Amino acid sequence: MEFQKGMDLSFIPELEDAGVQVKDFDGTIMDPLDLVQKYGVNSVRLRIWNAPEHVRESGGYCSYAHTLAMAKRIRAHGMSFMLDFHYSDFWADPGQQRKPKDWENLSFKELKEAVFSYTRDTLTALKEEDVLPDIVQIGNEIRSGLLFPDGELPDYTKMVQLVNAGIRGARAAAGKDEMQVMIHLDQGGRYFYLKEWFDGSFAAGLEDFDLIGLSYYPFWHGTFTDLKETMTKLIWDYKKPIMVVETAHAWRKSVHGFIDEQQEKIAGFPATPVGQKQVLDLVANVVASMPDEMGQGLYYWEPICVPKDGEGGWSENMGLLDEKGTVLDGVLSFLFTRNDACPEKPAKIYEPEPMTVVKDEVCTLPEMLPVLLYDGTVEQRRVSWNEVPDTRVTGEYDVTGNVEGVPFAAHAKICVVEELPEAENLLLDVGWEDGLARWNVEKSEDAVAVQLFPEFVDPFPAPPVNAVRVEAPKNFTFSICQTVKVQEAGTYTLSVAFQGTDTTNVDVRLFLDTEEGKEETVIHPTEHAWTGYKVTCEIRKPQEVTAGIRISSPPMYGMMRNFCLQTVKREGQ
Known part of the structure; x- marks a missing residue:
């Protein structure tokens, strides 16, 4: 034909x-x-x-x-x-x-x-x-x-x-x-x-x-x-x-x-x-x-x-x-x-995710990178990086590299910082060690399966990192959220990592509901990587807020982990 x-x-x-x-x-x-x-x-x-x-x-x-x-x-x-x-x-x-x-x-x-x-x-x-x-x-x-x-x-x-x-x-x-x-x-x-x-x-x-x-x-x-x-x-x-x-x-x-x-x-x-x-x-x-x-x-x-x-x-x-x-x-x-x-013609280099390195720490770039060929095949190819940044100096760096058999350059983005920011997570039991007891879960019907999905990471035998997995064989709605008290006015961010499948009419949203209104962002799932999403909200007075995810979708699956609600640090704090 x-x-x-x-x-x-x-x-x-x-x-x-x-x-x-x-x-x-x-x-x-x-x-x-x-x-x-x-x-x-x-x-x-x-x-x-x-x-x-x-x-x-x-x-x-x-x-x-x-x-x-x-x-x-x-x-x-x-x-x-x-x-x-x-x-x-x-x-x-x-x-x-x-x-x-x-x-x-x-x-x-x-x-x-x-x-x-x-x-x-x-x-x-x-x-x-x-x-x-x-x-x-x-x-x-x-x-x-x-x-x-x-x-x-x-x-x-x-x-x-x-x-x-x-x-x-x-x-x-x-x-x-x-x-x-x-x-x-x-x-x-x-x-x-x-x-x-x-x-x-x-x-x-x-x-x-x-x-x-x-x-x-x-x-x-x-x-x-x-x-x-x-x-x-x-x-x-x-x-x-x-x-x-x-x-x-x-x-x-x-x-x-x-x-x-x-x-x-x-x-x-x-x-x-x-x-x-x-x-x-x-x-x-x-x-x-x-x-x-x-x-x-x-x-x-x-x-x-x-x-x-x-x-x-x-x-x-x-x-x-x-x-x-x-x-x-x-x-x-x-x-x-x-x-x-x-x-056999190279179409794309899958470049490394942007790296954040603390000042004076060793910065190690990968020796091999995946290369997508035009027939959909992916091959691991050796890469030689042109220059690794001096981590004694803070700043953002774009390092280029030459990949074997590829006529265009690879890029690695590196950010050198004085220290990694830390702030208290206001949400409780974000690792779901107690199951879903501290979270409010709503779903359209019993056919919607909601379960903990443990992922084991090195070094073994470290405890698993739990995610919540939701899946349904037909069109469905689902929400998971938690209501907590914010004690001080300020700028807050709600973040989550999400992984899953997508298609027409999939609607996944990370939301933060406050007395001032609702902040939300659309999540576009992909099953090949955990992707981080966040919303930022100005909260003007102490109050209760509700943070979570809502889904309205045809058959798909989604997984979420690492919920975090915290203040945004300002310079000098």
Whole structure:
């Protein structure tokens, strides 16, 4: 199969109705399909909503009529076509799978019939118009199920019956030789979630399908190495070709944009046009590195969007167009072919975390550093540092180093200080030696598992460092907090270390509630490292304050440790 280089272009009718124009690098105004095809795009993905007119925010777009019109444009350009059934009147994703309004009062038997007949009839109508999709998705990111509450996990039996109804509807409209059927899940870099879903679904009777589709956003869904390992294992387990049907990266930083600096750090590449292209090049190379050409392509979601003042959101910094509608360098990634794969080329050095060293102490830098290659492989390479700072002098230092076989430099940031600050932690039992007795825990239902998670660290046999782990098999809410008395006015910081998984609609917040109001910060989990977060608050008088974490999320896990509430020392104290 030709390597699919696709984009989800479902927004085009809405943007064109609004008068948005897209431009080539030289400023030439072009039809969006002409533009992306010029730079290698050979496939387009569209989403379809059942009756979007029932949801005011949809504007009525992504209806059958819009889908048909766009499908004809796609075919006129000679591109392949993927159709994504959301089975909803508006957005469906891991956090929301709302039934169409017309299906809300159906019995489960009637709901299955509705899925079957709607899928069959929609595809048959497109076939009669000579625009049958090449690939059809039965649901969008259905790792937590679809058509809630009937098809919500962990009830695999009902979910699978609904998915099977969609598969049978697709097969009734067209055979395998005409159209392939895809199952699409998020968490493209997390094999343990996907393995659990497929095994549970097959055990419940999931019918045969043709392709696995994954969402992989590097700021949510694990590292590029995770993506490579996950795809490789899924191919081995289920003998199905795989595509990344959603991926993206930011082209600039913005306080109103879709990702922040912490997510940029998790992704591992800067939010710049160059960084955006690097991410796309990496995803293409990882997919193409799958054995026997089982990695069949990638799709960008959603590239054709132009920033508008004050609007924020995805279009602010996640598309492939700048404020003038001019295409960005990331589009050049779609010129990729399998022959362009460069699996052994270094893409990134994983540099050491910034170090804080007390004055006159020895500063030791690592002798080896991990290097990410373009196929997602990580190799340990020897590094020679150019100059180690003199720790007799306080200050901040940036040390460069040369890594074996890498044409760009490594960097290590070192801060030499007189002494490490110490302050009393006002929170009690932050190591949970007494369990959760001193903490208030609330969760949405019994299915939310909350447990202590001890981690043993050197030197053995030192006591374990306890974390609290929370996990749920379905959408859930959770909070853990403690109320304490602050005796003196002043500036206080609340900090925590957090580790876990992330995806669409995960909302994790570190908060400090006081009489003056609430201070909070958003936590973006990653399972590859403990990441520190903090909020700072000015407390004007002695009072009780409440400190903790709140979570509202689709299925994920999170771990937290090292809660600390303390005063901020001022100079001279």
